[in-house]
Amino acid sequence: MTGQVRTVDGRVAGRRGQETRQKLLDCLREMLSTSPYRDVKVIDVARMAGTSPATFYQYFPDVEGAVLDIAEEMAKDSVELKELIDGKSWAGKSGTTTSEELVDGFLAFWRKNDAILRVVTLGAAEGDKRFFKIRMTVLNSVAKPLADAIKDLQAKGQADKAQDAAAVAGSLISLLASAAEHQKAFTSWGVKVKDLKPTLAPMVYLGVTGKKPPR
Amino acid sequence: MTGQVRTVDGRVAGRRGQETRQKLLDCLREMLSTSPYRDVKVIDVARMAGTSPATFYQYFPDVEGAVLDIAEEMAKDSVELKELIDGKSWAGKSGTTTSEELVDGFLAFWRKNDAILRVVTLGAAEGDKRFFKIRMTVLNSVAKPLADAIKDLQAKGQADKAQDAAAVAGSLISLLASAAEHQKAFTSWGVKVKDLKPTLAPMVYLGVTGKKPPR
DNA sequence: GCGGTAAGCTGACGGCATGACAGGACAAGT
DNA sequence: ACTTGTCCTGTCATGCCGTCAGCTTACCGC
Structure with missing residues (x-):
């Protein structure tokens, strides 16, 4: 099912071929996190991987194609x-914990995949359907369950029913x-990074439950 | 003061030179909104402007440099x-109007400068200080007054004093x-664009005042 | 008008990345 | 050792980059 x-x-790639391919992907990933996307050249990636540009083109149609492969991996x-x-529960104090963990976990994932997500975001914004879909996959993996949670709360009368659950979750x-x-960016507003979670988490809580977070 | x-x-550019320069910028702008940033080539811009690549290099060090000029214009x-x-007032019903107009106005500005903001955002995310600064200028033009408004409300006891005003405004x-x-992205979540404002505006109101918006 | 000067533009060129191909190296089975 | 299919690279045509010398155009004082 994974497809060779x-x-x-x-041609189907054998053991050695897959290793080379992976090495190229790793080097590209590294490259993306150190140079502007616009300046990433096939020849540099190949050189870093200790191989030749021709080898790169055996496995990928171009830089963008290789980036897509990395991005799909990340989407998984x-x-x-x-x-x-x-x-997770959104009731009372535990709701606060849930929103804090959500903020923390999400920020951590994004930070881990910083460079590749930057390119995915750009591609999506430029209207590329493939990048757009990948971005959706990542965001939906949180947005969908979150929308469900909101609908749940609405059904139980613990959240504002007038709000569109999907829209709130998406926002x-x-x-x-x-x-x-x-x-x-936040630091230049005089906001320390540690202030970020205490600010975002209540907003999440507010958005989901429509209530002020308990102290 | 503006500097020639x-x-x-x-060389200082005269009337004709400035016209050419402007034409190149216009074509670049057009180009950015129709092709991926990575694929925008000097030769294409020059061709579209009915001039030669060499002319482009007379006015700009490279594509990025020209983009910066466009971005600075937009920042102004x-x-x-x-x-x-x-x-604007945040009290009662008029607070709802204020947040709605804020959302509308901001989205409109962003939509108008879509293509260039995409590149600015990318540059900023990649750590380029010049793009970062431009993005800050745009965001601060709203975030600063908003933070001031929040501080005002806090002083009058109409908003949660425990929140860091700058952090809230930034978020x-x-x-x-x-x-x-x-x-x-929102449409793929089944959210119609017209649902966006009714969702965002209350969140802004909530963030600023810490209160549920009045119906 | 006239010539001088600076602005403005471009053809041409070396350099480098792209992308394709064919041929050689290599591993594995017979 | 031979065969077979995988894997890698040298090489090449093409096209963009970025620079320069040199030509054309506009402006200004006379």
Whole structure:
């Protein structure tokens, strides 16, 4: 079901080939986190991997194609984010804990995949459907369970029924995503990073429950 | 004070030169909104402007340099965003209006400068100080007055004093920025664009006042 | 007008990345 | 050792980058 790895010209890649391919992906990942996306060249990636540009083109159509592979890998990892919501309680004090853990977990995931998410975000914003879908996968892994949780609360009369659950969940996840992307920005507003969680978590709590967080 | 426009090699640009320069900037702007940033080539911009690549290099060190010029122009325009906050009231019903107009105005500005803001956002995320500063200028043009408004409310006892005003304002503006950047994402969550304002505006109101918006 | 000067533009060029191919190296089975 | 299929690279045509010398155009004082 995973489908064998194939070269651009259709051959199936063997053990050695897959190693080379992976090495190229690793080097590209490294490259993305140290140079601007626009300046990442095939030749540099190949050189770093101790191979030649021709080899790169055997496994990937171009830089973008290779980035997509890395991004898809990351999208698979993002299922772990569901755990930040599933089975968690939003009632009273434990609701505060849930929102704090959500903020922490999400920011951590984003930080871990910083460089690749930057490119995915750009691609999505530029209208590339493949990048857009990957971004959706990542965000949905949190947004979907969150929307479900909100609907649950609404059904139990513990949240504002007038709000569209999906819209609220989407906005909140967007908020987290954007905060994650620009953590550095906050410091220039005179906001220390440690102030970020105490600010975001109550907003999440507010958005979900429509109530002020308990002290 | 504005400093004359100069070519890369130090000549001062005259009327014709400024026209050419402007035409190149316009074409670049157009180009950015139709092709991926990574694929925007000097030769294409020059061709579209009916001139030669060499001319481009007379006015700009490279594509990035030209983008910076466009971005700085836009940053200047962003002062108009202050009007969305200055002199507005957050008390009762008028607070709802204020937050709605803030959301509308901000989304409109972002949409208008979509393409260039995408690149600015990328540059900032990649750690480029110049792009970062420009992004700050835009966001601060709203975030600063908003933080002031929150401090005002706090002083009058109409808002939660435990919240850091700057942090709250920063988070809210981040929320707006990210929603603006990824409006398409919301539709894939089954959220219609017109649902966006009714969702964001109450969150802004909540963030600023700490109270549920009046119906 | 006239010539001088600075602005403005471009053709041409070396350098480098791209992307394709064919041929050689290598591993594994016979 | 031979065969077979995988894997890598040298090489090449193409196209963009970024620079320069040199030509054209506009402006200004006379």
